[in-house]
Amino acid sequence: MKMKQRSHHHLLNCSLSNKNMSYYVGVDVGTGSVRAAIFNGHGKVIKISTHSIETFNSIPDYYEQSSEDIWGAVCRVVKNVVNEVPKEFIKGIGFDATCSLVILDGFGQPVTASLTGDDKRNVILWMDHRAEAEANFINMIGDDMLKYVGGKVSLEMEIPKILWLKKNLPNSWSRAQLFFDLPDFLTWKSTGSQTRSLCSLVCKWNYKVNCNGENNWSEEFFKKIGLSTLKDNNWRRIGNQVQVPGESIGNGLSSEAAEELGLNEGTAVGTSIIDAHAGGLGMIGCSAPGISDDFTTRLGLICGTSTCHMALSSKPIFVDGIWGPYYSAMVPSLWLNEGGQSATGKLLDHIIDTHPASSQIRNKIYGKMHIQQYLSNLLQSMAEQNNYPDVSYLTKDLHIWPDFHGNRSPIADATLQGMISGLSLSSDEENLATIYLATIQALTYGTRHIIEALTDAGHNIESILICGGVSQNSLFVQIQADVIGLPVLIPIERESVLLGAAILGSCAAGSFPSVHKAIRAMAGDANVVKPKSVSYQYHCRKYKVFRKMVNDQKEYKKIMNDIS
Template sequence: MGENNPVILGLDVGTQSVKLVAYDPQTRQIAATVGEALELAAGDDGSREQRAEWWIDAIRACFARLDPALRARVTAIGVSGQQHGFVPLDRAGNVLAPAKLWCDTSTAAECDLIMDAVGGAQRAIEIAGNPILVGYTASKLPWTREHRSQAYAQLATILLPHDYVNFWLTGERWMERGDASGTGWLDVRTRQWSDELIAATDPDRDLRACLPPLVEADALFPIAAAIADELGLPHGVRVSAGGGDNMMAAIGTGNVSPGVLSMSLGTSGTLFAHTDRPMVDDAGRWAAFCDSTGGWLPLICTMNCTVATEAVAGLCGFSTKQGDELLAGTRPGAGGLLMLPFLNGERTPNLPNGRGSLFGITATNLNPANLYRAAMEGAVYSLKNGYDAFVDAGLRFEAIRLTGGGSQSVVWRQMIADVFGLPVDVPEQAEGAAFGAALQALWATQRAEDPGADLAALAAAHVRLEPRLSAHPHAEATAAYEAQYRRFLSHLDAIRPLYA
């Protein structure tokens, strides 16, 4: 059934893997899902890097595992990518150096240099809506100038990870405004580049000349014939603008109109909502990003989510797939263990030089189960800290839509519901970013035929929730977590001076 239907592909180039989703919009069924793991080069200085060719090799491997008959039905591709990564190209399109990633904290000092050049963090918010936070693309340029001077001298184009994949697919260079928000250079109010912040990044060079043109969210580009042949795709395939993984996950969870709160539990943890106007916080408590639909995406990002639970699992010699079973004998509060899981430094709260901390150890509570629970709870408390800022700003939500690897865990889902005191829903499609990229590509192809095609209506039709994965808060657990969350905040205040 549907063997001749057109197929839309969504590609998500993440930190840990590349995922490909093949979607049949007529039957509203996933025709195939494949993934390929990625390496990560980590340094003691906080550096986190990947080579762009690793992404391409993983994409090739994903396509090789798709049935040729399915590939022949593909009409469009949407690409999602980890945000903030810096891919430097020379004039010929060659990659000049490894890509520094969103979780790279080695450029924390450069963030301050850029903001100091414009008059401080508050002035950066006034200019463009956001401070330059650790991990943002802007800070990677002065670092590259200092540490990879030859690459910087040859720099002709600045691309983000999903931009680079688009460039490989089409031979064309562009950025869309959602992912561009994460560079730190985009004025999110006007949706245009901030000349002042670009100049502050390097006053001796016109970096604006290295930035590709900004395109609208519904833009489409033809795939390069040679790439189509290599991947076994028709020459008529079109590639949509794509976007950052959070922007694509918003589409993939149906978060394209106000009132929906999405949470992604991956290597990082994110909370994001849709607004139809710029939502800038004077204190910079959230990222005031554009989204990849033409609206805006206020976003909370933590740099340590499943990375914390995976680290504990690895230390204790079990798999995270065994985590739920292990936690069956534990209770909220982890027997008094409290973890601040800042293994990669942290963005929310803003402690780029932070390190993980473990408190409340006794002779009886230090065991693998409680340690694993403390890591999970600490990751959730960091997100709750960001959520409180949304609530302070007047945003209200009736439920949370969960995506990412953590969404498949019964314990994660119930913990989110209990800590936030909100019902949790999980879309049928677990790969929210890849699925969202496919839906954006579907919307763009529809807009090419009908400029009035509505993304909210499309998302309502194609994003379906899985009722068997829903979770509802339990009052007793919510109260227990609230007490532990208050401990988390007090310990957070205590360690801030150590990592200032």
């Protein structure tokens, strides 16, 4: 199977004219909400709109959503932002979304993914962990395809979930005629085209592609795992037309979608991308004085509910426990390795929300500041009272292993759990602040662990880029710089994920000669946070404890599983 060869070439012939009168819409479907924004041709946001989406979690580790609910939210937010600009000036729209599995019948109607039988619940969310046995089975086979996912397929990916559906919901399996990654579902709803994004397929569907543009589904792989019928009708159920992110899809917006979104029929629609990859696309090209602008020297951290770590290279690099290498999955002609943490923002929220002091603090600061800012201020006061040179010294005897939802990278073990060492009977706000700080440190040690795996395999990382909500948390950002010992870049345009989606729309509209040019033109500038040397050796010692904690956890499991 060959990708459509106009993928990059059509972009090379596009005009640069009239960018000042051109606007682009980016749509981001996250874990808990849908957001849309409209940008001008220089990457400046004009307006943003957000709407929540519903998640069903009636069984532990089962997370389901509704594609109809998601599309309704998409239409609402897009309509809300496009009224700022005359329709004729809106040249393109791009979509990103979580890598969640959407299941539809032959008429495009929802098919249940839920044990409740409710067809409304036809999306298996990325963070759903029901397919552990299926992922273990696939990994036990040891097919050559697994080398492109760090040696192990994740239970968060789509093929284990489809295998789970076949085994556990046979009626849904027989009814299902279309399986979409959520980003591709959005472009299908927009255009009627069943094309799939190379980004989604190569990153989450065990799809093979090389630098010659040759790509295909592996019939041998699907036969081994018991899903050989997916090849029927030339793989129609999972996709037989593949395009690179940013390539124009079909004839643009259909008349029905245009009316629902408040845009003109035929508005260019870019081939979609996964949400984290959109964040990488939106910030990888940002500029900062004294910092190399070589994409391959930068590690992008896209932080939200979870964190994705994006590293690019000119040649394929295989890294144990890290997904990839994926060709052209984020930036055309470059290979992508993707690490990650399954719980970042979600973990910080969990630590705060479950502590007894939280309600008292929230009552105290109601409407004045975010609770994390309050905790950061408190930590600074505590450090000054103790004459510590840096707040990090407050956690000398408190250590956390942060994998409360399993380890995505580089250990790639979904069974790992969180650990806290150094608890006391204290339940005051100072105790919460200290645990909060130790959690931030632990998440950063996890990033250091991922960077070590990348550099040991051949990557050269010289700077870190961070986007997402925690990029505005100065304590989180400074600790990243201090622990890793590298400068951290924070894009001035905060909405990197939405910008990445809008860049896809600009490319589809032909406003730039290449995706690379669009990235450079729209990414903007970044602020730089430099590492402080005062705490580096302290963090090195804590990192040794961090690495020992996971070995201890494994030893505990070994002891408890010893039936002799």
